[in-house]
Amino acid sequence: MKISIFGLGYVGSVTAACFADKGHDVIGVEVNPDKLALFRAGQTPLFEPGLAELLAKVHGAGRFDATADAAEAIRGSSISFICVGTPSKKGGHADLSHVEHVSQEIGEALRGKQGTHTVVVRSTMLPGSIEGVVIPQIESASGKREGQDFHVVANPEFMREGSAIRDFYEPPFVVIGERRAGVGEALAELYHCVDAPQVRITIRAAEAIKFACNAFHALKITFANEIGQFCKAHGIDSHEVMDIVCRDTKLNISKTYLQPGLAYGGSCLPKDLRALVGRARENDVELPMLEAIAKSNLNQIQRTIDFITEVGHREVGILGLSFKVGTDDLRESPLVIMAETLLGKGFKLAIRDSDVELTRLTGANKRFLEEKLPHINSLLSASLEEVVVRSKVLVVCKNAPEYRELPRLISPHHHIVDLVAALKSAKIPTAQYHGLYW
Ligand SMILES: NC(=O)c1ccc[n+]([C@@H]2O[C@H](COP(=O)([O-])OP(=O)(O)OC[C@H]3O[C@@H](n4cnc5c(N)ncnc54)[C@H](O)[C@@H]3O)[C@@H](O)[C@H]2O)c1
Numbered sequence: 329m330k331i332s333i334f335g336l337g338y339v340g341s342v343t344a345a346c347f348a349d350k351g352h353d354v355i356g357v358e359v360n361p362d363k364l365a366l367f368r369a370g371q372t373p374l375f376e377p378g379l380a381e382l383l384a385k386v387h388g389a390g391r392f393d394a395t396a397d398a399a400e401a402i403r404g405s406s407i408s409f410i411c412v413g414t415p416s417k418k419g420g421h422a423d424l425s426h427v428e429h430v431s432q433e434i435g436e437a438l439r440g441k442q443g444t445h446t447v448v449v450r451s452t453m454l455p456g457s458i459e460g461v462v463i464p465q466i467e468s469a470s471g472k473r474e475g476q477d478f479h480v481v482a483n484p485e486f487m488r489e490g491s492a493i494r495d496f497y498e499p500p501f502v503v504i505g506e507r508r509a510g511v512g513e514a515l516a517e518l519y520h521c522v523d524a525p526q527v528r529i530t531i532r533a534a535e536a537i538k539f540a541c542n543a544f545h546a547l548k549i550t551f552a553n554e555i556g557q558f559c560k561a562h563g564i565d566s567h568e569v570m571d572i573v574c575r576d577t578k579l580n581i582s583k584t585y586l587q588p589g590l591a592y593g594g595s596c597l598p599k600d601l602r603a604l605v606g607r608a609r610e611n612d613v614e615l616p617m618l619e620a621i622a623k624s625n626l627n628q629i630q631r632t633i634d635f636i637t638e639v640g641h642r643e644v645g646i647l648g649l650s651f652k653v654g655t656d657d658l659r660e661s662p663l664v665i666m667a668e669t670l671l672g673k674g675f676k677l678a679i680r681d682s683d684v685e686l687t688r689l690t691g692a693n694k695r696f697l698e699e700k701l702p703h704i705n706s707l708l709s710a711s712l713e714e715v716v717v718r719s720k721v722l723v724v725c726k727n728a729p730e731y732r733e734l735p736r737l738i739s740p741h742h743h744i745v746d747l748v749a750a751l752k753s754a755k756i757p758t759a760q761y762h763g764l765y766w
Pocket of ligand 1: 334335336337338339340357358359360363411412413414426429430433450451452453485486487488489
């Protein structure tokens with residue numbers, strides 16, 4: 329394939345060298361004259377293990393060159409990668425001026441070009457940037473239409489400086505964001521040289537994935553550092569602790585607990601997190617991230633209440649009361665707190681949870697429920713059918729098999745609010761189905 333790469337920084341130069349090494353003809357476009365001169369001589373201004381050798385090799389083989397002329401690069405390629413920087417402005421907003429400028433140049437170059445062209449955005453940009461900035465800019469500069477005369481595809485980069493070449497060839501996945509199915513086909517073919525599963529999704533989801541990954545990485549580092557501080561204050565080797573924490577690939581290093589939905593609750597997480605941050609404070613150890621978790625969780629319960637309120641009906645069926653499927657533990661269940669708040673706001677509730685049998689509740693579990701929902705007897709329903717009859721809004725709070733019967737039981741005036749994606753793939757008219765975060 330004939331490829332052009334705009335911006336020969338870390339991402340652009342590694343992408344250029346690796347695709348050229350796989351036999352493609354690559355032309356890099358760089359505005360910085362000093363950098364450009366080096367690339368034209370088959371050298372690189374960047375230190376990245378293996379990059380100098382790879383660039384010298386592909387340049388020597390005639391498969392890589394560089395230019396400052398965007399029009400020449402567009403004429404000589406069928407697919408272009410945008411790899412320019414997206415630094416932070418004052419106040420944290422992303423500076424998209426390089427992306428705007430390069431989109432303008434690509435658009436102007438496309439104006440005089442026959443045939444279709446694919447533009448691949450590899451720079452990291454917030455959701456909506458490609459559709460709100462890149463596409464309109466190219467369209468107005470070229471006088472052409474995206475989807476007709478040219479295509480734009482998102483392809484976030486997951487390489488790390490220091491191991492960029494290895495990361496290029498062995499990424500966790502290749503993400504291809506496309507506006508219409510099939511548009512990313514040329515890119516998918518190009519990536520057959522890379523040993524990784526391909527993920528085809530919308531452009532906005534592709535943009536969001538990169539931010540979710542980087543936020544998660546930052547969170548992991550900060551978590552480890554805060555646990556490090558906590559352990560140090562207790563004379564414990566935190567490396568030993570974290571090593572064992574990471575050996576649990578069932579609950580810790582896994583998909584578990586990573587699906588957006590319900591707030592956490594129950595008899596352990598809230599209590600133990602409180603104890604941990606309480607002890608840290610006693611020891612003058614600051615753990616701002618761990619301390620912020622409880623507040624975020626409380627906000628999450630409030631967001632759920634707001635979401636139910638927005639549907640606009642006062643008769644609400646709550647499906648699930650204990651904090652997860654398979655337990656009748658109600659202590660600090662976010663669902664009990666949610667039900668308490670809704671009752672306080674004057675909602676009429678019907679509650680069903682087949683895991684909870686009032687006569688079997690004892691001790692702290694019983695006390696918590698009596699304190700929060702003193703009239704629970706009159707709120708509980710004996711069957712799913714009864715909840716449906718008593719409610720206009722049905723809030724699915726747990727992924728219990730019983731609730732999969734709902735689509736069969738509801739009438740057109742019912743609304744389903746799904747907090748846990750239990751009915752995400754069920755056949756329910758869109759106007760009646762409200763998924764919390766999907
Ligand atoms: N560096 C990383 O490890 C990494 C990893 C993944 C994603 N990213 C993202 O990839 C993007 C690029 O990052 P980078 O570190 O390679 O940036 P960088 O600043 O090292 O390189 C950008 C290059 O683009 C050039 N440039 C600017 N405007 C241009 C134009 N109009 N035409 C041609 N060239 C132009 C600059 O001179 C520079 O050489 C960013 O959005 C970044 O967030 C970076």
